[in-house]
Amino acid sequence: MSYLTSDPNQTDNIDTIIRPPYFFISGFIDIPHMEYYYVFLCFVYIISLVGNTFVMMVIYMDNSLHSPKCIAVFNLAFTDVCGSTAMVPKLLDTFLFSRQLISYNQCLTSLFFIFLFLNMQSFNLTILSYDRLVAICCPLRYHMMVTHRSMFQLTGAAWALAVFLMFLAVFFITRLSFCRSLVINSYFCDHGPLFRLAAPCSDVVPNRVMGYLIATVLFFPMVFIISSYICITHALFTITLVRALKTCTSHLILVAIFYLPVNFTYFLHSIIPTNARIINLSLTSVLPPMLNPIIYVLKTEEFKESAKKLLSKRRAQRAEVLHQST
Numbered sequence: 001m002s003y004l005t006s007d008p009n010q011t012d013n014i015d016t017i018i019r020p021p022y023f024f025i026s027g028f029i030d031i032p033h034m035e036y037y038y039v040f041l042c043f044v045y046i047i048s049l050v051g052n053t054f055v056m057m058v059i060y061m062d063n064s065l066h067s068p069k070c071i072a073v074f075n076l077a078f079t080d081v082c083g084s085t086a087m088v089p090k091l092l093d094t095f096l097f098s099r100q101l102i103s104y105n106q107c108l109t110s111l112f113f114i115f116l117f118l119n120m121q122s123f124n125l126t127i128l129s130y131d132r133l134v135a136i137c138c139p140l141r142y143h144m145m146v147t148h149r150s151m152f153q154l155t156g157a158a159w160a161l162a163v164f165l166m167f168l169a170v171f172f173i174t175r176l177s178f179c180r181s182l183v184i185n186s187y188f189c190d191h192g193p194l195f196r197l198a199a200p201c202s203d204v205v206p207n208r209v210m211g212y213l214i215a216t217v218l219f220f221p222m223v224f225i226i227s228s229y230i231c232i233t234h235a236l237f238t239i240t241l242v243r244a245l246k247t248c249t250s251h252l253i254l255v256a257i258f259y260l261p262v263n264f265t266y267f268l269h270s271i272i273p274t275n276a277r278i279i280n281l282s283l284t285s286v287l288p289p290m291l292n293p294i295i296y297v298l299k300t301e302e303f304k305e306s307a308k309k310l311l312s313k314r315r316a317q318r319a320e321v322l323h324q325s326t
Contacts, residue, residue: 018177018201023107023194025100027187028275037279038096044286045088051293052077055303062306069131071151076124080289083117086110087285091187107189108170114188114285116166119217121288123158125255126221127151133228137235165217169210177201187278215266222259253295258288 028034055077059065090110094100102110134145169191176198186193191214195207229252261284265277272280 016177017175018179019104019174020178020182022101022103022182023189023197024183025094025102025187025189026183026185027095027100028278031275035096038092041088041282041286042092044290045084048084048286048290048293049081052081052289054307055293056081058303058306058310061310065302065306068146068148068151069128071148071155072124072127072131075155076121076128076292079117079120079124080292083114083121084286084289086113086117087188087282091282095187102189107184107194108173111173111189111191111194112166112170115169115191115214116162118285119162119165119214120158121258122218122221123162124155125258126224127154127158129225129228129255130154133231136232162217165210165213169207169214172206172210175202176204176207185274187282218259218262218266222255222263225255225259254288254292257291258284 056074059070059074059077094102131146135142138145173191173195176195178198179201181197184190184193184197191207192211195204195211198204198207261280265272265280265284
């Protein structure tokens with residue numbers, strides 16, 4: 001698709017910003033039967049949607065779960081729903097129905113929301129790590145340090161920072177001229193492949209800096225989480241080991257399935273083939289949102305009990321309605 005280019009003669013006026021009417025999303029290259037992979041992503045998306053909606057419903061309906069920690073859990077579930085919805089439906093429409101042309105404005109909108117929710121997933125895991133750190137290392141001060149107000153402040157600050165970063169990223173993209181290829185070598189309007197298209201025509205240094213900032217948002221939270229678990233490990237020697245581990249297992253699993261593939265891909269992007277990179281990042285975009293509610297329900301006792309109570313209550317109500325109708 002190298003013939004998809006802007007008119008190079010438009011570069012005669014260096015003050016003109018060339019914004020093409022569309023881009024072409026290349027997706028996978030020379031891999032047959034990829035429609036089955038997209039159908040798989042569709043099923044994963046449906047499970048993610050149902051699971052995270054169920055988690056939010058349980059938290060909302062059970063007063064015992066209206067705790068500071070559950071603010072972060074609810075925010076994580078909400079972010080997972082929004083993130084997978086920003087990604088998967090458009091991905092399916094693009095490749096299953098061969099609609100790989102995307103308008104300039106749609107491309108920037110897609111970029112904004114996909115990276116916004118990706119950053120928020122990282123922030124949410126960091127907030128949950130802070131909750132576990134305080135609960136285990138400072139148990140007597142937990143209810144003073146982790147309050148509803150502090151959790152709302154942390155989540156609010158995380159949203160504000162994520163929105164600000166993505167506004168900056170999109171703003172710098174709008175200052176670029178795209179006078180050569182319009183083919184984005186990714187499965188969505190990815191920030192790096194997109195701004196590199198403008199490299200022959202514009203100064204992309206600000207965009208590179210934004211790319212590093214976005215990567216930092218994914219990297220430094222991981223460093224904080226690792227550091228927090230080093231502190232937790234040290235604290236485990238003075239408290240009951242099994243009980244403490246039970247409170248951390250679900251969060252550790254979430255951290256592993258989110259950060260390991262993302263950092264593996266970004267640190268080794270120069271040697272990873274395009275197709276492998278796309279598969280890795282697309283799975284990272286859909287698998288953690290699907291697994292998060294499953295892990296929380298199965299690994300967290302309070303969620304299991306609340307889910308059981310909610311389901312039992314619904315069955316009882318349904319049985320009562322059937323009894324009255326007969």
